[in-house]
Amino acid sequence: MSESTQNNVKKDEIENLIDRAILGDKKSLEILLLDVQDLVFNLSLRMLGTVQDAEDASQEIMIRVITHLSTFRKESSFSTWVFRIAYNHLQNYKKSMFSKQHLSFEYYGADIKNGKSxxxxxxxxxxxxSIIxxxxxxxxxxxxxxCLDVESRCIFILGTMFxxxxxxxxxxLDISSEAYRQRLSRIRKKMASFLDEYCGLGVCQCKKRINYAIVNHxxxxxxxxxxxxxKDDDNTIFKFKSAMEEAENFSTVFSRLPSYYSSEKLKKFLIDFLQSDCYSIIKNL
Structure with missing residues (x-):
């Protein structure tokens, strides 16, 4: 079976699951949610910066996927549609730690320098x-x-990590492909400039900052x-992606970061929610 045929089969399977889920088949909905939960969690983690905030936001995003499933028109892949829902939710997310404490490259650069006390x-x-x-x-x-604005952050994450x-x-992102490529190029250069100045061309200095990081919580x-x-060592959650051009050398600082399976907290939330009265109410709306 060719790769394109396999992809078509997968697409058909997903669309059948969606059709059954919309009609109220709980098992089909569970399969769909478990299939995209890692994608949602990893995007939330990079966008929000902390595991706790990513877990909370992921729960809210998965509820949005459930409540908006009937609006999916199959004009794009299901994973792309989920990405769009996640981004729309995350760009207006006001409950995360960093939404209340805005960072800049200047501020974070000074923190890195001071952190080697x-x-x-x-x-x-x-x-x-080594673990710490x-x-x-x-x-x-x-x-x-x-330190990046919300749109720039998502552009960098989608291009360099995903x-x-x-x-x-x-x-x-609801922009043109050309605009995306141009903005990604500018953001890469901006991130490269910061890494060159503060991280020694990507050479990690974290060992020197451990005690400073602990004392500052x-x-x-x-x-x-x-x-x-x-860790998802096989990066199985990203197999649906198309490859893009090789990033500049600096981006390996980010592109080699591990992806993670969803936390047990998120998995338990989804299973419990599907068994709850809340799901029954939403399903019947």
């Missing part, structure tokens, strides 16, 4: 340094994204959020 005692609480360093690296890169082609990404050795997430 040597007079802070060891606060690692006997947690292995990895936690800080993942936290830092997600926080760094918050590697969507320009047509699909532009469709999600950036990370907690007793609650390592990223370490508790299950």
């Amino acid at each position: 040597k007079d802070i005692p060891d606060l690692s609480q006997n947690v292995e340094t 360093e990895e936690e800080l690296k993942y936290s830092c890169t997600n926080v760094m994204l918050q 590697k969507l082609n320009s047509k699909v990404a532009a469709d999600i 950036r990370i907690n050795p007793k609650n390592l959020e990223y370490s508790s997430l299950e």
